Amino acid sequence: MSFTAFQLPMHASNARNLLGGLVLGALLSACASPPAGGVKVVDRTHGAAGQGSLRQPVTNGxxxxxxxxxxxSIAFRFGWDWKALAARNRIAPPYLIRVGQIIRFDGQPASRPPSVATAPVVVTPPSRPSVPIQSRPIQTQPSASVKTAPSITALPxxxxxxxxxxxxxxxxxxxxxxxxxxLxxxxxxxxxxxxxxxxASDGSVVYAGSGLRGYGELVIIKHSDTYVSAYGHNRRLLVQEGQxxxxxxxxxxxxxxxxDxxxxxFEVRRQGKPVDPLQYLPKR
Structure with a gap:
């Protein structure tokens, strides 16, 4: 005996409900199953589009x-607040580090530095020619008119x-x-x-050198426990660390x-994060 196949007519609203159920089921199924290859890798190097979020500190390795x-300089390079990085690695004041020492970003215990490098890092700035002193004619005006800060008067x-x-x-x-x-x-x-x-403000020089790629001859000044400033691409540095x-x-x-x-x-960093320097500088 043969039967004739036939379809019952489906109302339009029923069709939409059925389609919605199928789509919802597919989405739930996709959420319940991990993507092929394991956990999704999130690129934290760049902020989400349109949100303007800053690059986050390195938190692994x-x-x-x-x-x-x-x-x-290590905190500056990896986007950390120097106090937080010192605390994570149990580095106490005066915050000396040693050649070969391991600085961890993930909170795991740091291994001891090699025994061959037990002396603190001694930073010896490269020898730089002294600033030539130009002789000036004897002034006939009273000595009170002599400028005492020629480096400052070079600017307006x-x-x-x-x-x-x-x-x-x-x-x-x-x-x-x-x-x-x-960017x-x-x-x-x-x-x-x-x-x-x-x-740009009073402070202490905490780095002077060319060890940070992309900055050339660089000076970093610590102004407080909150702020540091950086000055890159210089031809010559005139200060030393600790000054x-x-x-x-x-x-x-x-x-x-x-x-090129x-x-x-010029950079200003607040608790390790870059902020717009124009918010701090005088209006022109």
Whole structure:
């Protein structure tokens, strides 16, 4: 006996309900099953599109201290607040680190440094020619008219912002801060080769060297437990690590090390995270 196949007519609303149920089931099934290959890898190098989130600190792996490193330069390189990195690795004041020492970012116990490198890191800045002293004719005016801070007078009047910061150099801003950590973490200021670079606020030099790739000859100044500033691409550094500086003091000469043109790259970091320097500098 044969039967004739036939279909019952389906109402439009029933069809939509059935289709919605199938789609929902497929989504739930996909959520319940892990993707092929295991856990999904999330790229944290760049912020989510349109959200302007900053690059997050490295939170896995470890770093072995090299000659010339300081705790501050390592924290700067890997996006950490130096106090937090010191606490994670149980490094107590005065925050000395040693060649071969392991700095961990994941909270695991750090291994002891090799026995052959038990002495603290001694940073010896490369010898630099002294600044030539130009003889000047004897002035007939009273001695009170003599300038006592020639490095500061190389720029227009050093007007401070309400928060106490001043411009680190005189020139047009040719690169602005980007909240996306993969782009510019500071501002770029154009200028001439050898132009003075000034400390933007009082502080202590915690790094002076060329060990951070992409910054050339770099100075990092610690202003407080919260703020540090960085000055990159210099031709010559005029300060050493551990040296205290005043706002407006000449700390370097502008150059093009590590980049393709003469400019100053200037950064401000708050608790290890880059912030827009223009929020702290005086309005022009």
């Amino acid at each position: 470890q770093y072995q201290v090299q000659r010339g490193d300081t705790l501050y 009047p050093t007007q401070r912002s309400a928060s106490g910061w001043l411009w680190p150099s005189n020139g047009a801003v040719i690169g602005r801060f980007s909240s996306n950590g993969s 510019n973490k500071g501002i770029d200021i154009a200028g001439d080769l050898g132009q003075p670079v000034l400390a 205290k500086v005043k706002a407006g003091q000449k700390i370097a000469e502008m150059g093009s090390t590590g980049t 043109r003469v400019k100053l790259h």
